[in-house]
Amino acid sequence: MSQIETVPKPRRLVEFFLLILALGIGVFANALVNINMQKPFDSDFYVQAGVMTVLAFAMHISLHIRAKYADPVILPIVVALNGIGLAMIHRLDIASGDNAGQRQWVWTSVAVVCSMLVIWLLRDHRILRRFTYISLIVSGLLLIMPLVPGLGAGDINGASVWVKIGSSSFQPGEIAKITLAIFFAGYLSSNRDLIMLAGRKVGRLQLPRVRDLGPMIIAWLASIGVLIFQHDLGSSVLFFGLFMVMIYVATSRISWVVIGLVLLVVGGLVSAKVFTHVGLRIDSWWNAFNPDVFVRSPGGSGQIVQGLFGMANGGMLGTGLGLGRPDIVPFSNSDMIVAALGEELGMVGLFAIVLLYLLLVTRGFRAALGTRDSFGKLLACGLAFAIALQCFVIIGGVTRLIPLTGLTTPFMAAGGSSLLANWIIVALLLKISDAARRPANTVPEPDSIAPDTGTGNGGATATNNSFNNPTQAVKAL
Amino acid sequence: MTEISTLTVTALRFGFLLVLWILIFSIVSAMRRDLVIGRKTKVGAPSSRQARKHPELVDTPPPAKQQAHQLVVTDGALAGTTLELASSPILLGRAQEATLVLDDDYASGRHARLFPQGSRWFIEDLGSTNGTFLADQPLTRALPVELGVPIRIGKTVIELRP
Numbered sequence: 001m002s003q004i005e006t007v008p009k010p011r012r013l014v015e016f017f018l019l020i021l022a023l024g025i026g027v028f029a030n031a032l033v034n035i036n037m038q039k040p041f042d043s044d045f046y047v048q049a050g051v052m053t054v055l056a057f058a059m060h061i062s063l064h065i066r067a068k069y070a071d072p073v074i075l076p077i078v079v080a081l082n083g084i085g086l087a088m089i090h091r092l093d094i095a096s097g098d099n100a101g102q103r104q105w106v107w108t109s110v111a112v113v114c115s116m117l118v119i120w121l122l123r124d125h126r127i128l129r130r131f132t133y134i135s136l137i138v139s140g141l142l143l144i145m146p147l148v149p150g151l152g153a154g155d156i157n158g159a160s161v162w163v164k165i166g167s168s169s170f171q172p173g174e175i176a177k178i179t180l181a182i183f184f185a186g187y188l189s190s191n192r193d194l195i196m197l198a199g200r201k202v203g204r205l206q207l208p209r210v211r212d213l214g215p216m217i218i219a220w221l222a223s224i225g226v227l228i229f230q231h232d233l234g235s236s237v238l239f240f241g242l243f244m245v246m247i248y249v250a251t252s253r254i255s256w257v258v259i260g261l262v263l264l265v266v267g268g269l270v271s272a273k274v275f276t277h278v279g280l281r282i283d284s285w286w287n288a289f290n291p292d293v294f295v296r297s298p299g300g301s302g303q304i305v306q307g308l309f310g311m312a313n314g315g316m317l318g319t320g321l322g323l324g325r326p327d328i329v330p331f332s333n334s335d336m337i338v339a340a341l342g343e344e345l346g347m348v349g350l351f352a353i354v355l356l357y358l359l360l361v362t363r364g365f366r367a368a369l370g371t372r373d374s375f376g377k378l379l380a381c382g383l384a385f386a387i388a389l390q391c392f393v394i395i396g397g398v399t400r401l402i403p404l405t406g407l408t409t410p411f412m413a414a415g416g417s418s419l420l421a422n423w424i425i426v427a428l429l430l431k432i433s434d435a436a437r438r439p440a441n442t443v444p445e446p447d448s449i450a451p452d453t454g455t456g457n458g459g460a461t462a463t464n465n466s467f468n469n470p471t472q473a474v475k476a477l
Numbered sequence: 478m479t480e481i482s483t484l485t486v487t488a489l490r491f492g493f494l495l496v497l498w499i500l501i502f503s504i505v506s507a508m509r510r511d512l513v514i515g516r517k518t519k520v521g522a523p524s525s526r527q528a529r530k531h532p533e534l535v536d537t538p539p540p541a542k543q544q545a546h547q548l549v550v551t552d553g554a555l556a557g558t559t560l561e562l563a564s565s566p567i568l569l570g571r572a573q574e575a576t577l578v579l580d581d582d583y584a585s586g587r588h589a590r591l592f593p594q595g596s597r598w599f600i601e602d603l604g605s606t607n608g609t610f611l612a613d614q615p616l617t618r619a620l621p622v623e624l625g626v627p628i629r630i631g632k633t634v635i636e637l638r639p
Binding site for chain 1: 487490493494496497501505
């Protein structure tokens with residue numbers, strides 16, 4: 001795994017200015033909705049703008065104190081995405097009379113506060129490595145929770161992934177993606193050498209030993225289990241993709257990806273045959289414009305096609321916020337929020353949003369490249385990839401590139417659990433990027449011994465150290 | 478609420494898209510200064526101002542790592558023997574099929590294996606009776622071998638040379 005050096009500079013001022021711009025976008029979007037939908041600027045508007053500003057700057061100040069060298073562009077990107085999402089949900093509320101916007105406001109506040117807590121309480125991301133196996137157990141419990149009678153909220157929209165907490169429902173699987181990433185990162189960073197070097201070669205592929213396949217099988221079973229028992233195709237793909245990418249990053253062995261893809265294809269084909277909901281999903285993707293499929297009641301393609309029509313109606317520049325009819329599409333504020341944005345902001349606006357996600361993901365990978373420990377590298381990579389895969393699966397589904405699965409659009413879609421999980425991911429990425437960009441001499445290294453203290457050059461320290469740094473050796477070629 | 482003209486609505490609509498892209502370009506330009514790829518590459522080399530402020534960024538590059546091309550026996554019965562390294566793994570031991578047949582009572586038949594991975598060589602003990610020592614540390618797993626670091630098998634000591 002490679003490492004990149006950078007000029008150590010806090011750059012909090014850059015973040016400050018970008019944050020103002022990002023907040024401005026959120027407020028502007030909300031104002032546009034009010035103007036275009038002939039709504040008065042009531043106290044709600046000002047309160048919401050104020051709350052968002054206070055939250056964003058509280059986060060900014062927390063970073064200033066606790067993670068001075070954190071990446072300056074991550075927070076503004078997330079604030080902008082969240083602001084646009086809130087404005088869109090507010091706009092759809094006006095059309096449908098729902099109050100999802102209020103709930104989303106509450107959840108945004110909770111999520112930002114949790115994210116701030118992570119920044120304040122987590123001194124160093126390497127501490128999380130101690131919780132490798134605890135994370136595995138926690139992930140297991142979180143995934144089982146919705147199936148426990150009395151705790152689970154039962155079958156909602158064809159998937160049983162929610163638990164009831166008081167009057168609201170919560171999706172524990174969203175948090176599980178963080179704990180699973182911590183487990184994979186911890187496990188792979190300890191067992192990387194073993195997985196990498198053992199095994200025999202077949203042609204160009206170096207096959208892993210059977211006992212090293214264990215965690216892969218567990219990950220596969222977990223994702224298949226999610227599919228069978230919770231009918232949640234999206235999360236199942238997400239968990240498995242997360243594991244595959246992390247093991248590929250850890251070992252740079254293409255054989256893992258090949259094995260993973262084979263398992264995925266087998267799992268996908270079998271589940272398409274066995275589970276009707278998966279089969280229907282694929283059918284409604286392939287034959288979306290077939291009139292029979294369009295009107296079919298469970299598993300029809302009406303939602304996707306309505307979304308496509310909406311986006312076509314928006315065209316290049318969009319109808320303008322509040323001036324289209326995205327509310328016709330079912331679930332337009334959660335699953336189909338990308339279609340709603342595509343309709344009202346047009347291709348130009350939607351591309352801007354996709355680009356914001358892309359920039360966010362690249363910053364995550366950048367943090368992974370910069371950080372000095374393999375656990376941090378793997379964790380940052382995994383978390384950034386989780387966001388990327390989620391975006392790909394849902395935006396690809398909405399634009400009919402792949403079958404539509406029920407994943408949430410990070411930071412935008414109505415849904416508290418996803419918002420909370422993604423803000424925590426952002427806090428972790430910020431923390432890792434802080435470790436990556438901080439000048440080397442001030443980094444406390446609790447887990448690892450300081451490199452090259454001047455004595456021997458042999459021994460485990462030196463070898464391990466250079467082992468994590470193959471780029472230099474490659475450069476010497 | 479007063480009626481707003483179509484012109485204003487259109488202007489605001491395009492204005493929003495413009496602001497969205499302004500944000501993206503500001504982010505990219507903020508990142509541009511951050512895209513320092515390695516300290517040695519030309520593109521990302523620190524500017525003279527950065528170098529003045531952060532002298533640790535422009536320290537002299539470490540001597541380039543050399544690849545091992547030779548295996549030399551430095552001690553034991555075979556002392557002085559050299560072996561050219563190709564890209565294939567090397568089996569060390571007393572057995573006749575070994576690449577380097579050790580004439581050493583303390584070595585096992587198939588004692589250890591040296592194999593290339595990427596640009597470096599790794600040594601792996603093949604379950605020998607008396608163990609393999611890399612820089613006087615017993616091997617418990619495959620480890621990379623640096624140039625000049627002694628590998629001891631029984632009474633034989635070998636090392637890699639450029």
